[in-house]
Amino acid sequence: MLKIDRDGFLRLYSHxxxxxxxxxxxxxxxxxxxxxxxxxxxxxxxxxxxxxxxxRCLPRFAEVNQGNRTSGCERNFTAESCKNKGxxxxxxxxxNTIWEDATYxxxxxxxxxxxxxxxxxxxxxxxxxxxxxECKKQRLPLRYGKRSSKSEDSNVVFIKxxxxxxxxxxxxxxxxxxxxxxxxxxxxxxxxxLFVFSLIVVVAIFGMVNxxxxxxxxxxxxxxxxxxxxxxxxxxxxxxxxxxxxxxxxKEEIGRGSSDQSLPEEQVILEEWVYxxxxxxxxxxxxxxxxxxxxxxxxxxxxxxxxILDEPSLRPSMKKVLLMLEGTVDIxxxxxxxxxxxxx
Numbered sequence: 001m002l003k004i005d006r007d008g009f010l011r012l013y014s015h016x017x018x019x020x021x022x023x024x025x026x027x028x029x030x031x032x033x034x035x036x037x038x039x040x041x042x043x044x045x046x047x048x049x050x051x052x053x054x055x056r057c058l059p060r061f062a063e064v065n066q067g068n069r070t071s072g073c074e075r076n077f078t079a080e081s082c083k084n085k086g087x088x089x090x091x092x093x094x095x096n097t098i099w100e101d102a103t104y105x106x107x108x109x110x111x112x113x114x115x116x117x118x119x120x121x122x123x124x125x126x127x128x129x130x131x132x133x134e135c136k137k138q139r140l141p142l143r144y145g146k147r148s149s150k151s152e153d154s155n156v157v158f159i160k161x162x163x164x165x166x167x168x169x170x171x172x173x174x175x176x177x178x179x180x181x182x183x184x185x186x187x188x189x190x191x192x193x194l195f196v197f198s199l200i201v202v203v204a205i206f207g208m209v210n211x212x213x214x215x216x217x218x219x220x221x222x223x224x225x226x227x228x229x230x231x232x233x234x235x236x237x238x239x240x241x242x243x244x245x246x247x248x249x250x251k252e253e254i255g256r257g258s259s260d261q262s263l264p265e266e267q268v269i270l271e272e273w274v275y276x277x278x279x280x281x282x283x284x285x286x287x288x289x290x291x292x293x294x295x296x297x298x299x300x301x302x303x304x305x306x307x308i309l310d311e312p313s314l315r316p317s318m319k320k321v322l323l324m325l326e327g328t329v330d331i332x333x334x335x336x337x338x339x340x341x342x343x344x
Contacts, residue, residue, distance in 0.1 A: 041072025074327030
C-alpha cells in the first residue's frame with residue numbers, strides 16, 4: 001500500500017498475511033525528517049534529529065503558542081521605526097539554514113562581514129542571507145526554514161535584534177499535532193473592546209436618564225411656580241422664595257450637570273484617558289492591581305486605539321488585527337482619537 005502519511009511523507013507499506021505482525025515500511029521517499037514544507041510556522045526552522053523533526057525559533061524570538069509548532073515565533077522585543085534612533089541593534093547568526101526566497105535587495109560580490117553590516121545599517125532590513133558572496137536582504141516573516149547538512153547549502157542567516165546582555169532564550173520543542181485553542185492575546189483584546197463598549201453604553205444611558213430626570217424636575221418646578229414651560233428658555237434670575245420653593249426648602253440640588261464629579265476631569269471621556277495613559281507611559285493605571293505583561297498590554301492598547309477610531313477607513317481589518325496581535329507585523333503608533341473629531 002502506498003500512501004501519504006500525516007507527517008507529509010510518501011511511504012510504501014507491506015502486510016504479511018501469514019502472520020499478524022501488521023504493516024511494515026518497505027520504502028519512503030526521503031530520510032530527511034524536515035523535507036515536507038510547512039512543518040514549522042513563521043520565523044522557525046526545522047531541525048532533524050534521528051530522522052525526527054523538531055522546530056526552533058530564530059534567535060531572540062519566542063513561540064507564539066507554546067506546543068503548537070504551526071503558530072510560529074515572534075520577536076520578544078518591540079521593533080522601532082526607522083525614525084527612532086534611540087535603540088541599539090546587533091546581529092545574531094544562524095548557520096546552514098534554508099529559507100523561502102523573499103528578497104527585496106541583493107548585494108553581489110560582498111563579504112560575510114559586509115553583508116552583516118549592510119543589514120545592520122538598513123532600517124528596512126530585518127534578516128540577511130549570505131551565500132557564495134551574495135547578500136540577500138529580507139523582511140519578516142521567514143517561511144519554510146530548515147537546517148541543512150549539505151555542503152552546497154552552507155550559508156549563514158543574519159538576524160537583526162535589539163542589543164541586550166541577557167542570554168539567549170532559544171529552545172527546541174518537539175513537533176506534534178497542536179491542539180485547537182484560542183490565542184490568549186485574542187481573548188484579551190476582545191474582552192478589552194467589550195469593556196470599552198460597555199462603559200460607553202453605560203455612560204450614554206446614564207446621561208439620557210439624567211437628562212430626562214432634569215427635564216421632569218424643571219417641569220414640576222415650573223408648574224409649582226406658575227411659570228409657563230417652554231422647550232427653549234433663556235436663563236433668568238430667581239428670587240430667594242422661588243429657589244426655596246423649587247428645591248423643596250433647599251433639599252434638592254440642581255444645576256450640577258450630568259458628569260460624575262468623583263472622577264478627574266481628564267478621565268470622564270474614556271478613550272481620551274486611555275490615549276493619554278498610552279502617550280505618558282502610564283498604562284498601569286488601566287489595569288489597577290492586576291498583573292499584566294507590560295509589552296503585551298502595550299500591544300493590546302495600541303490595537304484597541306486603532307479599532308475605536310471614528311473614521312472607518314482608518315480602522316485595521318480583522319486579518320491585520322490578528323497579525324498585529326501575533327507580532328507578525330509591527331503596530332504603528334495610533335493617532336489621538338480626538339484629533340479627527342476636532343477637524344470636522
